[in-house]
Amino acid sequence: MMEPARRIQKLTSAIFSEMDDLGRELRANGVDTINLSVGSPDLPPAPHIKKALAAALDEPGIYRYALTEGHPDFKQAVADWYRARFGVDLDPTREILSLMGSQDGLAHLYLALVNPGDTVLVPDPGYPIYRAGALLAEGEIYPLPLLAANRFLPDLRAVPAEVARRARVMLLNYPNNPVAATADLAFFREVVEFAREYGIVVVHDLAYSELAYDGYRPPSFLQVPGAKEVGVELHSVSKSYNLAGCRLGFMVGNAAVLDALRVLKSNIDFGVFLAVQKAGIAALTGPQDAVREAAAIYQRRRDILVQGLREAGWEVPLPKASMFVWAPLPWGYQSSREFVAELARRTGVLMVPGVAFGPSGEGYVRIALVGAEERLAEAARRIREWALAFR
Numbered sequence: 538m539m540e541p542a543r544r545i546q547k548l549t550s551a552i553f554s555e556m557d558d559l560g561r562e563l564r565a566n567g568v569d570t571i572n573l574s575v576g577s578p579d580l581p582p583a584p585h586i587k588k589a590l591a592a593a594l595d596e597p598g599i600y601r602y603a604l605t606e607g608h609p610d611f612k613q614a615v616a617d618w619y620r621a622r623f624g625v626d627l628d629p630t631r632e633i634l635s636l637m638g639s640q641d642g643l644a645h646l647y648l649a650l651v652n653p654g655d656t657v658l659v660p661d662p663g664y665p666i667y668r669a670g671a672l673l674a675e676g677e678i679y680p681l682p683l684l685a686a687n688r689f690l691p692d693l694r695a696v697p698a699e700v701a702r703r704a705r706v707m708l709l710n711y712p713n714n715p716v717a718a719t720a721d722l723a724f725f726r727e728v729v730e731f732a733r734e735y736g737i738v739v740v741h742d743l744a745y746s747e748l749a750y751d752g753y754r755p756p757s758f759l760q761v762p763g764a765k766e767v768g769v770e771l772h773s774v775s776k777s778y779n780l781a782g783c784r785l786g787f788m789v790g791n792a793a794v795l796d797a798l799r800v801l802k803s804n805i806d807f808g809v810f811l812a813v814q815k816a817g818i819a820a821l822t823g824p825q826d827a828v829r830e831a832a833a834i835y836q837r838r839r840d841i842l843v844q845g846l847r848e849a850g851w852e853v854p855l856p857k858a859s860m861f862v863w864a865p866l867p868w869g870y871q872s873s874r875e876f877v878a879e880l881a882r883r884t885g886v887l888m889v890p891g892v893a894f895g896p897s898g899e900g901y902v903r904i905a906l907v908g909a910e911e912r913l914a915e916a917a918r919r920i921r922e923w924a925l926a927f928r
């Protein structure tokens with residue numbers, strides 16, 4: 538019997554597979570489930586992006602291997618977008634690297650920067666690859682708790698100096714998945730100071746920069762002077778342009794960090810399919826109305842869901858950005874796992890228990906703003922009915 542390597546066993550998340558099993562079991566029993574557990578964009582890409590992808594398929598040379606670092610035209614499009622969106626200047630040859638989705642960069646970056654036993658600072662709760670990538674590189678994880686009392690920002694002064702001195706990398710993500718919190722430039726200035734003091738590489742995942750509400754515009758970590766000396770930022774066209782399956786993202790910032798990842802990746806992949814990079818160029822350089830329209834759609838979903846849950850007596854916060862609501866458990870529940878299982882059985886609505894993202898996520902659930910407005914309203918209606926049992 539083939540035994541997978543020990544590192545594979547470290548990666549499997551029991552809670553996510555439990556959730557999948559529960560959903561399957563309910564559907565097999567004829568329950569009309571409403572799945573608010575996965576954060577996959579469900580809107581179509583803008584027509585001009587699909588046209589660019591289709592047109593590229595007939596171009597000569599398009600099926601050749603691409604360059605690991607990305608086509609120069611794609612990197613120029615990224616540089617132009619960054620300047621227009623954040624006022625940050627990037628050198629396309631040294632400070633931009635294409636990725637097969639930001640997941641590719643997040644999964645592999647530790648292998649390029651971390652030696653076995655090096656400390657990595659990882660948000661808790663956090664998007665799962667931040668931990669999984671560190672485990673693959675045999676890094677020692679030091680969790681940074683994200684707590685409501687601290688507006689879900691890590692308390693950098695609470696990291697003991699001897700831990701900070703050993704730390705090689707720090708992961709950050711604002712707008713955040715799963716806690717849906719945002720960070721301002723004052724916080725990023727603190728981060729740059731801390732990283733400089735201890736020689737830590739900052740990795741900021743900005744996947745949700747364009748999914749923000751009520752006129753809010755999330756900043757780039759690189760807007761802070763000195764940020765490029767200490768860190769990198771990751772982006773995705775998955776969320777901003779509804780291209781999740783195309784697998785295209787990019788990492789920008791510190792040239793030495795990018796080069797280490799480029800060397801690693803040049804041994805693993807041969808870059809992103811050129812037609813997909815062309816679609817990315819169309820997305821980044823073309824009209825941005827679809828980005829604003831998508832944000833408006835998510836904002837309406839947010840309002841319907843939050844209002845519906847509040848009417849059910851569940852006081853959930855209104856997020857400023859991301860595609861999630863991070864909600865404290867209602868009606869006296871203590872265990873997020875127990876709550877989610879009971880919720881699914883009573884209502885057919887599926888959410889992710891906060892503890893699935895790390896121990897500090899206990900006491901919360903993550904609700905994804907996916908699906909049509911009617912389905913979100915229906916989910917809230919079923920929860921309202923169930924809530925009557927607690928009156």
Ligand SMILES: Cc1ncc(COP(=O)(O)O)c(C=O)c1O
Nearest residue numbers: 638639640664714744773775786
């Ligand atoms: C915070 C965050 N980062 C990165 C990703 C990965 O996105 P992609 O690899 O599609 O760019 C996701 C996807 O859900 C995410 O939520």
